[in-house]
Amino acid sequence: MNYLQALILAIIEGLTEFLPVSSTGHMVIASSIMGIATDDFVKLFTIAIQLGAILAVVVIYWKKFINLNSFAFYVKLAIAVVPALLFGYLLNDFIDNKLGNPIFIAVILLVGGIVLLFIDKLFKNPTVNDESKITNATAFKIGLYQVLAVCFPGLSRSAATIIGGMQQKLTKNAAAEFSFFLAVPTMVAATGYKLLKGYELLNAENIKILLFGNVVAFIVAIIAIKSFISFLTKHGFRIFGWYRIAIGILILGLYFAGIEITIL
Template sequence: MSILEIFKAVLFGIVEGITEWLPISSTGHMILLDEFIKLKESKEFIEMFLVVIQLGAIMAVVILFWNKLFPFSFKEKVKVKTDIFVMWFKVLVAVIPGAIVGILFDDELNDLFYNYKVVSTALIVFGILFLIIENKNKNQKPQISTIAEITYKTAAIIGVFQLIAAIFPGTSRSGATILGALLIGVSRTVAAEFTFFLAVPTMFGASLLKIYKYGSAFTGSQIVILLIGMLVAFVVSLGVIKFLMSYIKSHDFKVFGWYRIILGSLVLLFFMLR
């Protein structure tokens, strides 16, 4: 395996680590990157690779939010944190719609909607929605300011928005869930946190599904490319998640809305003129 292929895997890991957590669509960026930087692997491997490197990004969430995710404490004696268990039940409620659709219709959805027209449209539409909702919420006090205040109904609504992202690539999983949360009165910080927590089972499940469908026929070079992509995505995600949580304490999501509109327009223009 050449140094160039390793460099490509690093670039994909960087892009994944940045775009998975910011509400700007990792799919849109990956499509553009894949146009300019082609891995010398089969189409089936690349499709699997672009999903499975998310496992690295997941581990960044687990590391950074361990105390909020792990429901047991071992100080002196074992203590069960019931509030964390309740949070996980709410995450499960939000995961179910997307999981059902993903398991049943993954290949069909890819064939129907994984194209530049859908991706660019989703980028632009959800970018506009970010601007509209942020303007609507301006000077309004959030109704939900902690994870504990998220009800099962709220979690289910956020899950429906994640389902939209599962169906239409370019929507952005984090973008859709954050947008849905903002729409129903969740604060920016809580919306981002719940989106991160929701990503753990969602992305882990999606990765396992892709690995299962791909099978076990990995070559040595493919394993190296996959591990490098995951490691880089993990390291980059650590910084990006910290940045986003700090940024939204004093800023809104409008800049990401404008970025999505510009990127969607560029994706559309690029493929129309190609």
Template sequence: MDIFLALKAIIMGLVEGFTEFLPISSTGHLILAASLLNFTGEKVKVFEIAIQAGAMLSVIWEFRVRIGAVFAGITSDPKQQKFVVNLIVAFLPAAFLGLLFSKMIKQYLFAPVPVAMAFIVGGLIILWVENRNRNRPEKPRVDSVDDMTLLDAFKVGCAQAFALIPGTSRSGATIIGGMLFGLSRKASTEFSFFLAIPTLLGATVYSVYKERALLSIADLPLFGLGGLSAFISAFLCVRWLLRYISTHDFTIFAWYRIVFGIVILATAHYEWVKWID
């Protein structure tokens, strides 16, 4: 494998892992990173989705005890059965809409300027939600993922569907959406992590299968490097985020999104950076 191609794969994996579970949009950052690295094309779009599986595996490792309990009690424990049903219900809205509109989204929205717009809008929404929580400090209705109802799960799933728009952020949509619907910050964040497992796995399998004609055995080392670097960086990010949310809100991420979005729009408008769609 070409050394420069390998370095690009590793960088893309690091970008994926460090941004997947933060409310700043991993897909948006991957599109921008690919443009800057001149790492583009239909196969790269499949690569960007496939390496999400590496990030997903970090969640499985971090929550392996809880996931083991789910598998052990899925046929006999009502609490674990309810948890699995909630995940399925939350997974379905994005899966259904993704199947319907994935081709259109890739054609029109997988580009730096639409991503920048989504960064800014998403940042403003996060600022509004955090300001609302400060001005109306009500006790969350749901303190734990085990207390969620089917309706709570469906609402979070509908929020996740907005993340089909690149730059929106899957984790941002589910966490902020969950908080709006009455979940605590901790419950929203943990459910977002768990929901990532079927969502990212489903997206990876679907994308690789659909575009299998583009791929060959020779692509495995490249995908493997990207997936491994995504796993390592995502693992570090998940550990950090779980500590961070215990004493902080998401305001800093909102301002990051807004400033970064404005920078992208400015560089595109004045042609300081030649962004490649």
């Protein structure tokens, strides 16, 4: 992997990690087109640059994360993240297998896109407009939705948790923000696990590339998070649904055209 390839993947990560479009699906396309999909460091890189995206959430919502009176907030995040960590660990081999299956990912992208076409009309009359009003039980239920994204690559963690929040009567903004908050412990755990497993790949040059990727992902994620909240309020999810459908069709097209599509 060179710096240009790292730049492209980091921009994709920053743009898509917090949008309901599946960063996995986009990584599948980009890494395959660039011909670096099977490289072990690339596999590590696409997970580890999530740290940059995580930092973007912490910076934007820093008051929430450093508030000494936020114990209840941290409890909610802990409750919500446990299901994904448990199932992610128990089903690791299944997840890895599906992550390397382009047809599976494309189908999940398509199905998720169809759901997003109707999501704005499906959940009406929200009653929870602030994180402080989310109960521990609600946080746990949203965490169960995140399990679906962990177990089914291409579904999108962001899409699953936002839909879960809206199903629990959260407004679009409240659901999106809690999804961002929940991403922090989830992605820290996923990144830490990946780095521990692949530490032997971290030579001096690869560490430089990884640091570069995280800086780019951080900058792009800040822009994406702020833009997404504004866009979601005005336009809803429908355009993301059509976009996911297009990406799913593109992956199928690349696959049947004989282009190798795998990130494992």
